[in-house]
Amino acid sequence: MTTCDPKRRRRIRVVPPPPPGIRRGTGWMMRHPERLGDEEHEQYAAILVHCPELKALHAHVRGFAEILQSRSGQHLKDWITATRTTGLEKDWDAVAQGLSTHNSSSDDQIVQVEYHFGVRFPQDYRDFLSTTGSLSRFVPPADHSLVIDALDELIGINETGEFQKRFPGAVVIGGDGSRELLAYDFRQDTPSLVTLDVSAEDWPSAIHQAASLSALLDQFPETGWKWDDTNPTNS
Template sequence: MSTDDDRIAQVEHHFGVRFPQDYRDFLGTTGSLSRFVPPADDFLVIDALDELIGNNEAGEFQRRFPGAVVIGGDGSRELLVYDFRQDTPPLVTLDVSAEDWSSAIRQAPSLTAFLEGFPRTGWNWGDDTEPPPA
């Protein structure tokens, strides 16, 4: 097992989850990102592995949202979250002030689908029941 795999496994153990393989691959290669994404021109942040535990603890997200792991966001109030209440955890957004899961807005079924569709669609702000297909 590589050092990256060990670090990923430690963070997974902390949250009591197994990250989807495409997210594990992202963490082991790209690692993180923070930039405007054209042509959607929306800002996207995906946190580095070393930031995940601290960022999640700072907002008490596991207490407020059991099964949530925040992995990034829009650089402002919207958080990009894995919903581990489901066997195959989708990505959703939650506002930092959300009180419960009813505020979640589905973004994509996987990180791969999210990253492939994001340049065209940007964030789904809840205007539709589902984001456009990737």
């Protein structure tokens, strides 16, 4: 019978996992903190604790994101001073205006587009166009992409896709930024919002999304896009 010499026992060395790479760390920094998973949040927080320079950079990135989201261009000078950013002063007025205003539309512009399509847009959509103007972002927690096109893009988008020929009574106003098109169904007295596949040729493929734009914006953070037609439109 042999015995193991304690002096010759092998030591097991625990190798820690490699630190996150530059690409992953940059991705965490550029995403909204609420969209990070628990493990990602812990790893990112650990990086910031051990690197004061990255922690300061993170604060600057989040500060600029807040300016963009809140359209508060009046705070840009403070951000520039804090980050020592150069180059923006050359077109300061244009930069500040771009960060302070929305791409909104006047009532006359809305009427002109309505006349082109031969429709009257629902009031909540008209209000959206005259205030917010357009939208393009991922919406948490559903994390689906929602795009609502600017008014001055509607005619070109609809004519290029020949959507009125393929879907008589439809006016495309946005989508998911990929294959799904968000459109009003003006075959109805009260037009609802549906999605149409970009390659579809007729109405039976339409999927009901919401009775109005207000309803869609209210439900979208939780439901995202609906992929099954639970409220079919008229074919």
